[in-house]
Amino acid sequence: MDPMPTASARLKRDTQELHNLLERQPFMRSLLRGQVPRSGYHAYLESLSILHGVLETLCSRSTDEAVEAVWREEMRKLPWLLEDTAVLQDETLRVATAPIAASLQCVQSVRKDSLVQPSRLIGMLYVLEGATHGGRLLAGPVARSLDLPKGRGTRYLENYGAGQPAAWKAFVERLDETVQDEELYREVLRGAEWIYQGISAIAASLEENGAKARVHATSFNPEAGSHAVPQDEAEIRAVAEAAEACLAKFPYVRIRYGDRGVRYTHSDGAWLVTLTCLPQRLVLKQVDWLAGLLGALGMPRVILEDHLRETERALNRACPGNRDQHGVLSAAADHLARRRDEALCPFDQARVREELQSSLPADVSVPDRLTDLWISMIADEILDVNGALDKTLLWMENESPWSPAVAEACRRSFERILVPAGREGEAP
Amino acid sequence: MIRWCSYCNSFLGQIEPYEDYRISHGLCESCLQSFSAGTIAINREVVAFYEGLFEDALQAEPIGVDAVLHQAAELQLPRGDLLLGVLHPLLCRIGAEYQAGRLSIEQEHLFSSAVNGVLQFFSDDSNGMPSPVVLFPARHNEHTIGMKFVHHVLRDRSHLRSVVIPTPTDADELLAVLGGYRPKLLGISVALPQQVSYVREVADWLAAVECELRPRIVVGGPAVPDLVGGDDRFLPEGVEICDPHDVDSFLNRVAQLV
Numbered sequence: 001m002d003p004m005p006t007a008s009a010r011l012k013r014d015t016q017e018l019h020n021l022l023e024r025q026p027f028m029r030s031l032l033r034g035q036v037p038r039s040g041y042h043a044y045l046e047s048l049s050i051l052h053g054v055l056e057t058l059c060s061r062s063t064d065e066a067v068e069a070v071w072r073e074e075m076r077k078l079p080w081l082l083e084d085t086a087v088l089q090d091e092t093l094r095v096a097t098a099p100i101a102a103s104l105q106c107v108q109s110v111r112k113d114s115l116v117q118p119s120r121l122i123g124m125l126y127v128l129e130g131a132t133h134g135g136r137l138l139a140g141p142v143a144r145s146l147d148l149p150k151g152r153g154t155r156y157l158e159n160y161g162a163g164q165p166a167a168w169k170a171f172v173e174r175l176d177e178t179v180q181d182e183e184l185y186r187e188v189l190r191g192a193e194w195i196y197q198g199i200s201a202i203a204a205s206l207e208e209n210g211a212k213a214r215v216h217a218t219s220f221n222p223e224a225g226s227h228a229v230p231q232d233e234a235e236i237r238a239v240a241e242a243a244e245a246c247l248a249k250f251p252y253v254r255i256r257y258g259d260r261g262v263r264y265t266h267s268d269g270a271w272l273v274t275l276t277c278l279p280q281r282l283v284l285k286q287v288d289w290l291a292g293l294l295g296a297l298g299m300p301r302v303i304l305e306d307h308l309r310e311t312e313r314a315l316n317r318a319c320p321g322n323r324d325q326h327g328v329l330s331a332a333a334d335h336l337a338r339r340r341d342e343a344l345c346p347f348d349q350a351r352v353r354e355e356l357q358s359s360l361p362a363d364v365s366v367p368d369r370l371t372d373l374w375i376s377m378i379a380d381e382i383l384d385v386n387g388a389l390d391k392t393l394l395w396m397e398n399e400s401p402w403s404p405a406v407a408e409a410c411r412r413s414f415e416r417i418l419v420p421a422g423r424e425g426e427a428p
Numbered sequence: 429m430i431r432w433c434s435y436c437n438s439f440l441g442q443i444e445p446y447e448d449y450r451i452s453h454g455l456c457e458s459c460l461q462s463f464s465a466g467t468i469a470i471n472r473e474v475v476a477f478y479e480g481l482f483e484d485a486l487q488a489e490p491i492g493v494d495a496v497l498h499q500a501a502e503l504q505l506p507r508g509d510l511l512l513g514v515l516h517p518l519l520c521r522i523g524a525e526y527q528a529g530r531l532s533i534e535q536e537h538l539f540s541s542a543v544n545g546v547l548q549f550f551s552d553d554s555n556g557m558p559s560p561v562v563l564f565p566a567r568h569n570e571h572t573i574g575m576k577f578v579h580h581v582l583r584d585r586s587h588l589r590s591v592v593i594p595t596p597t598d599a600d601e602l603l604a605v606l607g608g609y610r611p612k613l614l615g616i617s618v619a620l621p622q623q624v625s626y627v628r629e630v631a632d633w634l635a636a637v638e639c640e641l642r643p644r645i646v647v648g649g650p651a652v653p654d655l656v657g658g659d660d661r662f663l664p665e666g667v668e669i670c671d672p673h674d675v676d677s678f679l680n681r682v683a684q685l686v
Contacts, residue, residue: 058534097597104570111534112541116490212597228568228622274622279662282621282654289527296529388529 007179007188008172011126014189018196025203034141039213040206041142042088043096045156046218047103047202049081051195053222054107055124057260064118069178070125075171077128078222079259080155085219087153093219093236097212098205104218104226106198113191119184122175123191127199129171132159221267223260229270236270238314243269245314246307251368253303256395265307268294272311275332276325287332295385298392300376301336308333343379348417352378355413364403374410378417389414430517432474435459437503439513442673446653449521451475473503478514485522485539486531493545507550508584511577512675515543519573520650540573547576552583560686561590562611562643566623567597574649574672575617586679588686590615595626599633606641612686615670617649624655624662631664644685646670648678 005013022028027044030036036044056078059071113120139157148154160167179188215231217224220239230236243266247253253261268290275283287308291301312329315322344352352375356366381389393414396407429448431440433456440454451474477499484491500510522539525531561582563575575592582588591609596602605611616627627647634642647655647663648670655662655669663669670678 108537108541111537115488115534115538226568226570228620277625278621282662285654286620293527293529296527384528386528386530 006172006176007185008126008175010185011123011175011189011192015127015192015196018193018200022196022200022203025200027203027206031138032141034145036142036145038088038146039096041146042085043099044202044206045081045085045088046095046216046222047099047206048156048199049078049085049222050100050103050107050218051110051198051202052076052078052081052128054110055121055128057223058110058114059121059125062114062118062121064121066119066178066184067121070122070171070174072171072174074167075125075129077156077159080159081222083155084153087148089219093215094213095216095219096206097214097216099202100216100218101226102198102201102205106195106201109194109198113194117187117190119179119187120191120194122179123188123193124195125171126175126188127192127195129168132164132168135159136164217267217270220270221263223263224267227267227271228274229267230273232319234318235273235315238311238318239266239269239273241317242307242310242314245310246303249306249369250303250373252370252373253299255401256298256399268304269307269311272308272329273315276315276322276328278328280328280331283328283332284335287336291336292384295377295380296388298377298388298395300373300380300388301340302372302376305333305336305340308336339383340376340379343382344375344417349375352413352417355416356409359409359412360405364405366409367402367406370406370410374413378414430478430513432513433459437474437505437509439505439509441675442517446673447524449517449524451478474505474514477503478518481514481518482521485518485535486525488532488535488538491539491542493542493549496542496546497549506584508581510546511580515546516574516577519543543573547573547580550580557589557591557609559589559591559609560612561588561615561682562605562609562613563590563592563615563617564595566616566618566626566649567595568626569595569617569619569623569649571617571619571649575615578615578648578678581675582679582682586683588682596630599636602630602633603637606637606643610641611643613682614643614645616645616647618647618651618655619649621651621654621662623651627667628664631667644668646678646682646685648672 027036027040031041031044056076059067060073060076062068062071110121110124135157136159139154142148142157143150143154146153151158179185215229215236217227217229220229230239243262246269247262247265253265257264271290275286278286287304291304294304295301308329312326312333315326315329319326341349353371356371356374360366377385377389377392393407393411396402396410397404400407429443429445429450429452431443431452431454432438433440434453436456436459438456440456443452481491481496483489496510500514505514519540522531522536526533526536563578565572565575572592579590579592582590593605596605614630616630618624618627624647627645631645634645645667646669647667650672652669652672656671668681670681
């Protein structure tokens with residue numbers, strides 16, 4: 001009796017038709033022949049960045065046993081895609097609109113599937129990991145036709161390089177070992193089919209490439225979805241300057257959220273620039289909304305406050321003629337600062353500062369700007385954010401690179417302030 | 429808050445505070461007339477249906493389209509009441525939960541997908557036919573569900589044909605829309621005040637159209653309360669707004685305009 005075919009063999013057979021259809025797409029054929037213009041190749045990579053960005057984040061966070069068994073951090077391809085798009089961007093971030101929309105449409109379902117049928121993510125990984133075979137064949141023609149310097153702009157296509165066969169073999173082994181149940185296989189197949197259809201839709205839309213090109217939020221951050229961003233090149237440069245200045249002052253963002261936090265700082269900054277066309281009252285409402293959202297994720301208001309001020313400074317340098325318009329940003333930053341001081345009076349802020357300093361052993365120093373962050377986080381908790389403070393303490397204790405004494409000092413200072421303010425009995 | 433008639437299970441609209449998405453009870457006009465004295469019996473079935481769906485969303489439980497339609501039928505909810513009195517406020521409430529960090533973007537997508545499933549069940553193929561009302565989202569507004577609600581309510585309550593289309597991205601696309609549907613009214617949905625810049629673009633594109641063929645613009649969507657709150661005139665001249673909390677006024681105004 002023939003042995004039962006493996007999941008990878010079945011996936012290859014059951015998706016063959018979709019694979020053939022994708023390869024027959026005019027865009028894909030042009031890519032292989034090295035006949036795609038730079039803008040088309042750029043749009044293709046940006047669209048894939050959205051797909052990879054969302055899928056890879058969902059896989060790395062998944063607690064589904066099957067996904068955990070198959071996913072490995074070294075399978076991430078977003079860093080390669082970002083490396084390539086940075087080469088291709090030249091002076092402008094403009095990308096065709098249709099493929100970005102097709103990609104955003106596709107990731108909506110990916111997000112939903114991650115909750116309802118997380119095993120479908122495995123099928124999606126199968127397709128994208130399988131693309132590493134063909135990618136290496138495309139790298140040469142693309143580099144030649146676009147006259148790209150060696151190794152620049154084709155990192156994604158080159159993928160694992162000489163290690164590709166071994167990486168694929170290891171992936172297939174994990175897949176076959178994990179997907180043995182028929183019901184699980186069916187879900188994995190659904191995921192694979194879905195991603196083939198998604199990439200086909202992206203490839204089809206790339207045929208219209210060049211007709212309508214804009215700067216998208218996903219150009220700043222593939223996971224940002226769709227929101228307003230500036231189209232002016234000087235303003236776009238200001239976004240990057242302001243984000244980097246803010247990140248330099250608050251290393252916490254990089255330490256806790258990694259590259260993803262950096263990318264969100266850039267895309268949020270791009271959104272902040274679009275506020276400058278609004279009346280002040282509307283800016284405050286939008287900023288309060290974002291502050292609440294970020295606060296709940298563990299990014300206290302003081303970071304946004306600084307980001308607003310840096311954005312205004314960078315915009316004033318880039319577009320000095322619009323200074324009056326930019327003023328709404330520092331006014332919004334003042335508003336956030338006032339709210340913090342109302343929630344936690346300067347006297348209590350000083351108490352937190354003192355408590356933090358005095359309770360740390362002599363050989364442990366307070367990490368950069370941690371006192372400001374911590375005061376802001378306590379104020380946020382008093383204002384309207386629930387739970388971020390406790391989660392941050394857990395992160396400090398279990399994941400941060402800081403001494404355990406830092407977490408302990410923060411916990412003590414927060415208990416001193418918050419317990420008398422109405423959380424009596426809650427603190428351990 | 430979301431008001432429902434305690435006696436006949438009919439949706440009565442929203443009342444302040446609008447940001448509170450729990451159900452409040454009242455009496456509709458006809459029940460009020462037949463009501464004499466005694467205690468108002470709060471009908472808990474609608475509340476249980478509404479809160480049950482919300483709980484499922486919080487727990488990331490998949491919501492079956494069939495189950496929603498079945499429960500709505502058991503409660504004898506008309507389609508418009510299900511859309512405007514249950515699903516729409518739940519979408520807003522889930523958005524608020526996301527903002528507070530109590531629910532993920534994936535959970536939000538899961539619930540929206542269930543609502544889209546319900547809407548697909550109700551779908552009709554009116555694309556391509558002349559339509560006095562054309563609805564579309566402003567650039568960067570990804571939320572189209574509210575417009576689909578409006579589409580159904582216009583048909584059920586005002587017997588008006590409407591169509592929901594993707595965002596026209598330039599004057600040529602808009603002219604093609606005008607040629608295809610011959611609308612008397614363009615309804616543009618704005619989720620954030622920044623998206624009003626798109627409304628200005630549309631108003632500019634329309635300026636080139638002959639007066640008698642030029643449709644009116646009505647702006648709706650979650651950003652509308654913000655647009656009317658201050659002294660600043662934020663919308664282009666001639667553009668009207670529709671308060672998302674007052675559907676009846678909107679329906680009356682649309683009927684006048686078309």
